[in-house]
Amino acid sequence: MNRYISSLIIALFSLVTLNAQNKSTTNMENLKLTSEWDKTFPKSDRVNHRKVTFTNRYGITLAADIYSPKNAGAPLPAIAVCGPFGAVKEQCSGLYAQEMAECGFIALAFDPSFTGESGGLPRYTTSPDINTEDFSAAVDFLVTDPAVNPEAVGVIGICGWGGLAINAAAADPRIKATVASTMYDMSRVSSNGYFDSADTPEDRDKLKSTLAVQRTEDFRNGTPKLGGGVPDVLPEDAPEFLRDYFDYYKTPRGYHPRSLNSNGGRNATSPIPWINFPLMSRAGEIKSAVMIIHGEKAHSFYFGSDAYKKLTVTPGQDNNKLLMVIPGASHTDLYDRKDIIPFDALVRFFNEYLK
Numbered sequence: 001m002n003r004y005i006s007s008l009i010i011a012l013f014s015l016v017t018l019n020a021q022n023k024s025t026t027n028m029e030n031l032k033l034t035s036e037w038d039k040t041f042p043k044s045d046r047v048n049h050r051k052v053t054f055t056n057r058y059g060i061t062l063a064a065d066i067y068s069p070k071n072a073g074a075p076l077p078a079i080a081v082c083g084p085f086g087a088v089k090e091q092c093s094g095l096y097a098q099e100m101a102e103c104g105f106i107a108l109a110f111d112p113s114f115t116g117e118s119g120g121l122p123r124y125t126t127s128p129d130i131n132t133e134d135f136s137a138a139v140d141f142l143v144t145d146p147a148v149n150p151e152a153v154g155v156i157g158i159c160g161w162g163g164l165a166i167n168a169a170a171a172d173p174r175i176k177a178t179v180a181s182t183m184y185d186m187s188r189v190s191s192n193g194y195f196d197s198a199d200t201p202e203d204r205d206k207l208k209s210t211l212a213v214q215r216t217e218d219f220r221n222g223t224p225k226l227g228g229g230v231p232d233v234l235p236e237d238a239p240e241f242l243r244d245y246f247d248y249y250k251t252p253r254g255y256h257p258r259s260l261n262s263n264g265g266r267n268a269t270s271p272i273p274w275i276n277f278p279l280m281s282r283a284g285e286i287k288s289a290v291m292i293i294h295g296e297k298a299h300s301f302y303f304g305s306d307a308y309k310k311l312t313v314t315p316g317q318d319n320n321k322l323l324m325v326i327p328g329a330s331h332t333d334l335y336d337r338k339d340i341i342p343f344d345a346l347v348r349f350f351n352e353y354l355k
Contacts, residue, residue, distance in 0.1 A: 028053055029061035029119035039090045040254050046070060047101040056137035058130055063117035064110035065089055067101035077152035077354035078106040080138035085160025085184060086261035088116035091254055092158050092335045103347045106148055110138050116258045122224050124260055126270045128277040135168035143174060152176060152354035160184040163279050166307060170282035177289045177353035179346055182334035185303045190274035215269050229265035241299035244332040254336060283310040289320040289353040295329030
């Protein structure tokens with residue numbers, strides 16, 4: 001009898017889950033997608049481009065640009081791309097996606113939940129769980145596309161989305177190959193400060209107290225306060241990495257009106273969930289291939305090099321965990337400098353592991 005009841009409960013749960021999934025697929029948010037080419041990079045005449053939408057497991061509708069090589073057969077290997085943290089698909093991720101499409105891949109550059117043209121409320125917030133899910137939702141879309149080989153899907157995460165890409169690969173075995181470019185570990189920087197300069201219980205207690213006060217104020221106001229993006233005017237004593245960000249997000253090189261970093265930034269309370277979320281905790285269990293690319297001169301280099309140390313080479317697959325250091329490159333050089341980003345190495349990597 002107990003076995004019968006257990007089976008009935010499982011069946012009912014599966015039915016409810018299936019109905020919820022069907023509802024989330026058919027009742028997507030009505031997003032307003034621009035029809036014009038408003039990217040920070042020129043359109044390639046070697047690829048096809050179209051806009052698509054899909055839902056994640058939380059029912060949030062995501063907006064994406066899908067790039068595919070012209071006159072290519074099917075099915076093709078595919079790559080989901082996102083980042084940097086606080087950017088939109090019209091910036092770096094779209095550039096990466098278009099470049100990979102020129103090299104024979106179907107590539108999907110998407111806006112994360114709460115950001116850009118994607119749905120989700122409140123706007124401009126972040127979540128280590130939901131944002132990791134965004135990558136898997138992109139994989140959902142790709143593996144069910146008839147033009148895609150479902151056994152040959154990878155991801156590229158840029159900046160803060162590099163850490164999220166690794167986290168997604170640790171949870172989702174459908175991801176066969178992962179590239180983290182100029183990556184941040186958002187959990188580490190949120191809880192420890194830059195260069196682990198605030199890595200004490202006292203420092204974290206002070207941060208949590210500040211965030212708690214702001215959370216109460218947000219509730220009273222009914223509107224979350226924005227934390228501020230890259231400043232409009234650089235202070236004279238601005239560190240070099242802030243100058244790098246300014247040169248990208250605040251100039252025609254990378255400015256975009258929907259980009260959080262180019263404008264008001266994320267909600268001021270966004271660090272709350274990251275403080276207790278160990279983003280790299282399962283990185284050593286990833287069996288699929290991972291390649292971390294970082295600039296030698298990047299202020300963020302320690303995130304990538306330390307993440308690489310957590311990876312474990314899969315038995316029988318020599319060298320399926322790679323760290324590629326780009327001599328002389330800064331953090332933002334790997335955003336859009338096509339003369340520095342090693343796209344040829346990315347193509348070799350994905351060709352090898354997305355077979």
